[in-house]
Amino acid sequence: MEEFKLWKDWRFPSNDYGQIFGIADSGVETFKGTPMKSLAREICQNSIDAGVDNQPVKVEFQTFQIKKDEVPHFDQLMDAFHRAEEFWSVQHSQKAVKFFKNAQKAGKKEYIRCLRISDFHTSGLTGSDQDYNSPWCNLTKSTGASDKSGTAGGSFGIGKFAPFACSDFRTVFYSTVDKDGIKAYQGVARLTSFKKDDGTVTQGTGFYGLEKNMPVKDQIFLDPRFMRPDGMSGTDIYILGFDPDEDWVTQMVVSVLDGFLYAVFSGRLIVRIEGIEISKDHLPKLMEQYKDKFKEHADEYYQVLCADKKNCPEHQLDVDGLGTAHLKILISPGLWHRVALVRGTGMKIMDRGYISNIIPFAGIMYIEGDDLNTFLRSLENPQHTKWETDRADDKKKAIKITKKLYGFIRSCFNEQKKEGGGAPLDPAVGQYLAAEDEGKQENREETLTDVIREVTLTPRTVRSSADSGASSENPDTGVKAGENDPKGNETSTGLPGEGSGRGSGNGNNIGGGGSNEGPGAGTHPVDHKQKIVYIRPSKKRAVCKSRKTGEYQIFYTPAVSATNGYLEVFIAAESGDYSTDAVSASLSDGTPLKVEQNRITGLTFEAGKPLKINLKLDFGGDYCSMEVKGYGHTV
Structure with missing residues (x-):
């Protein structure tokens, strides 16, 4: 040696x-x-x-x-x-x-x-x-x-x-x-x-x-x-x-919990990072400590694992004799509408969506069985974050098995939703429809009439395709961008060419004094009102926090900045949007906001900065699809 x-x-x-x-x-x-x-x-x-x-x-x-x-x-x-x-x-x-x-x-x-x-x-x-x-x-x-x-x-x-x-x-x-x-x-x-x-x-x-x-x-x-x-x-x-980076420990702790929560919860994996222990006994504390850091919603999946069988029953599916898929789905306010797909090692492969965008839920599907795990493993990309059927030697078999698994998730969700008292919605179009009573649907009839009614045509301003974030027209009040809002605050600007008296610019006669506006300010500047515009969102989302009490959380990211702004909320239905009164509203930090019927007022919009608002509607007892529109004032 x-x-x-x-x-x-x-x-x-x-x-x-x-x-x-x-x-x-x-x-x-x-x-x-x-x-x-x-x-x-x-x-x-x-x-x-x-x-x-x-x-x-x-x-x-x-x-x-x-x-x-x-x-x-x-x-x-x-x-x-x-x-x-x-x-x-x-x-x-x-x-x-x-x-x-x-x-x-x-x-x-x-x-x-x-x-x-x-x-x-x-x-x-x-x-x-x-x-x-x-x-x-x-x-x-x-x-x-x-x-x-x-x-x-x-x-x-x-x-x-x-x-x-x-x-x-x-x-x-x-x-x-x-x-x-x-x-x-x-x-x-x-x-x-x-x-x-x-x-x-x-x-x-x-x-x-x-x-x-x-x-x-x-x-x-x-x-x-x-x-x-x-x-x-x-x-x-x-x-x-x-x-x-300085926060590397946090990044690794969050990564372990996001990727291996099932393995840790089942007692198969214990990880220590700079003295921080990630184990089943420490999960409650870790979930609370890092709840704002999870990018893949490990805290919500933890709720699924801890939920009782009454609210979160386990479903099982035999997959062509290759193995068994075990599925738990929890329907509860604030959850993020995804199911974690976990292979036999206890590592999460991906989050499956396309199930429902209205009813809040989270779920975990665990794959058991060597043959099924081996087959699904062959479909994974190099990063182990997707199942890709094109990678399979037998593509038809891969499509069949993955469709069966995804269909199983959807059918279990629909069954559990009905048992929980929620009105059945088509997940593919549910995000656009209001939750309605089944009996009312059955009483609807399609009718034709021979009565000819007068039709009135109302001209509308065509919106420019070059949308900068503020609409060329307010869709509800008809106030166009560039027009004064009668309710806006007054501002004396003394813009060039305004006011009576002699300006410095040209009227009909060169040298000023004419009846037309010139570039000068004049001696009597005009008082202006702030202009109201429709604030187009770059992102927006409404999440139900409590179906029974009608509590929601709104996320609204404006594309442009504006002051003296407000949001209007509507219940979205198949035939249009319907106004509903807001009971109360507050910012995410608890600061109360003023509400007037369906309008949340006193807001300041900053381009690209999301507004997070807690809202309680005068509409409880069932889920609804919500539409949110923002307006603001510019000079």
């Missing part, structure tokens, strides 16, 4: 006059947009896949500082950065040059910040003593390769690049003790091609280890505060040059 230690080194294999590898590595670039979210998702997925002994898989993320001299042969890495910078300066690649300049700058500091990722109760990385076709080789040396099968989460072999996207040096050390007690560690630097002393050009990826780029048969502990317990199999990953 001593003989091999002499040969520990960073080695960058030659490309043998073949392909040149640049800085835009497709694997690394895949995760650059959302590095923290991707890191949490890929690591947790890989660890769950490697779970053993039916014990909860534990994953730990912990930062630490290390002197650069304690990184194995760090001087060789710095030399590689320098050579790569020179190589790509000749190639005129500013992106590569910038990266290697930054890497050298970071490498001159006395201490280097690192992130340690450790998992426990897993099989570790097996096959470290094999040259090819092993989990160890696929992780450290392969590209586009994965030996995962069955219900395992990954299948494309690109998740391994997520840690490199979080490294200022694109350098990672792997250390493992596998289930058979075999130990190994190796460093991997995914850089670019560069020229060595002998004139050869490298492939770009370098390896720290023994001859023939074999791993060292031992563990490495770069974190001075960490030692893997004896007999505890698992893997440690060390990311060198870890320099994330």
Whole structure:
């Protein structure tokens, strides 16, 4: 063993006059947009896949500082950065040059910040003593390769690049003790091609280890505060040059809860991030602490998991003998109209919508069965966020199974909606219709009449196609943009050419004094009224918070700014919009607003800034589809 230690080194294999590898590595670039979210998702997925002994898989993320001299042969890495910078300066690649300049700058500091990722109760990385076709080789040396099968989460072999996207040096050390007690560690630097002393050009990826780029048969502990317990199999990953955003911990906690809520809730996964424990026992506290941070509504899905069977019964579907789909749907105010689709690993794949935009609900569908999970896994995109039937070898089968699953969700929702007393609506068009009593629908008849009535044509101003956000005409009052609003505040502007008396501009006679308006202000400026305009929203949404009490929340993002504004609310029905009185209204921070019948007044619109308003209508006991229109004043 001593003989091999002499040969520990960073080695960058030659490309043998073949392909040149640049800085835009497709694997690394895949995760650059959302590095923290991707890191949490890929690591947790890989660890769950490697779970053993039916014990909860534990994953730990912990930062630490290390002197650069304690990184194995760090001087060789710095030399590689320098050579790569020179190589790509000749190639005129500013992106590569910038990266290697930054890497050298970071490498001159006395201490280097690192992130340690450790998992426990897993099989570790097996096959470290094999040259090819092993989990160890696929992780450290392969590209586009994965030996995962069955219900395992990954299948494309690109998740391994997520840690490199979080490294200022694109350098990672792997250390493992596998289930058979075999130990190994190796460093991997995914850089670019560069020229060595002998004139050869490298492939770009370098390896720290023994001859023939074999791993060292031992563990490495770069974190001075960490030692893997004896007999505890698992893997440690060390990311060198870890320099994330300040809120990286929050990003990772939210990512774990959004992506692996089912696994955590079922007790299969425990994650610790800088001392914050994500486990089933800590979920109530975490949901409250991060409720404003969830982008994929983990807090609402948590309500589904915790709901009682009476309000949230479980439905089951056998899918062609391949497996079973378990579905829970909760209908409750404020939920976001989606169902989370969760595969056997406990990881959420996607959120399914297109069910109902009126009735608030959330649901979780969990797929059980190796054959069904294996098939659905084959439909996933590389990021594991969609099922795409075009990826299937048997496309007809894929379409059949996914339609069956989506149809099952819709039928269970409709059944549960009826049992809960809601009026049945067609989900495809429900967002445009008012909730109406079934009996009234049955009494309607289509009739024709021979009576000829007088038809009056009313000319309307055609709205310009170039809509800047403020309408050319108020759709209700007929006040056009540019006209004074009789109810608007008075403003004395003294615009040029206004007022009686001698202006400075030309009338009928050159030199002024004519009867026509000139460019001068005159001696008696005209008092103007503010102009009222229809405020077009760039986004708007109304969400029911309580069906019984008629409470809603309105989100209205104006396309332009205006003062002295107001919103008018209507109940949308098939034949038109109907006014309904507002009982009370307030801003999201509790500030009360004045209401006049169906109008919420005293608003200020700021372009692009959403207004969030809590509203109580004089319409309770049932869901309704709401229409909201905004108006404001400009000078």
